[in-house]
Amino acid sequence: MKVGTAEADPGETATGYRTVTDLPVGGSERLPVTVLNGSDTGPTVWVTGTIHGDEPTGTEVIHDVTDRVDVDELAGTVVCLPVMNPAGFRTASRTSYYHGDDPNRYFGRAAADSAARPRVQQVICERVYDDISATADALMPLHTSWVATHPYTIQPRVPYGGNRSVSDAAVLRDRLVELAEAFGLPVVNQFPPSEIEAGNLQHSLTGAAVADGIPAFTPELGGRLVVERDVAAAAVDGVWNVLHALEMVDRPADRHPEFALDDDGRLRRFDGPHADVAGIVRYRVAEGEFVEAGDVVADVVDPHGAVKTDVAVERDGYVLSRREGAAVYENDVLLDMAVPDDTPLLMESE
């Protein structure tokens, strides 16, 4: 197994770099790679981190995973890309600084998608994705969310139509539901189909992989910028338990019920409520709490602290994140929530 300069025979571990583009004043942009090639045959799983450069938790989790895996006890291969966005990582920012693009919206775009030449970030994504899609039997892109976030896993919706029958899509759905559950954090389904398209989420790494038939899901490992050690430790166990579900390792790791939400019904992502007026937000709730439709979750106050309005939620659900900052403009989103999902996980593609 060879990715970039990291080449490992069965029973070997190798580290190296995958060069993705040249830099203007010399040198190259290179992604660090670790290949853990098990002494037994089995699936190939890719684990990627920090495609958003302000999300260092994925990097640390991958370092701990590579420490824990013993290739003599591994069936199959784990390929790790701990820093997917080196430019963003250097500056602790979400995007890469080449042109300020979000790298996680550039996967699986057809060449015919645009008449214009792709910008360098898209070229980088295409190069890396060629490597991933050539061998991946499963994929875990590790992320974090807003600073104040309860950890969870985004479970993507699975498209059918075009080259994929409904029954093939159902097989893929069942596989990824099994793996997302094995990871062990609360599972929250992706936005409904119309919002996926509006947000270009079909071009996230997870969205592109699932469209190509690779089971993938997106753990959101707490807040960005600082590694939350307890969440990172749960994620290392989570990656391990996915390897166990794929029969690549013998014994399972610990589960982490401390992050469970009370309701185990189907949940999906929901952004809301919104601020009706500009002002300074004061939250009455925190991440992980359950709220009911009509509950007041925040006040918007004026610069002297007098309440201008209160803000109620329109849906029952869990608070996943409070948005960062206190200054709000009219129509700003205040919370990321998990609300009951009545939309099927299978969705018709165009």
Ligand SMILES: [Zn+2]
């Ligand atoms: Zn992210």
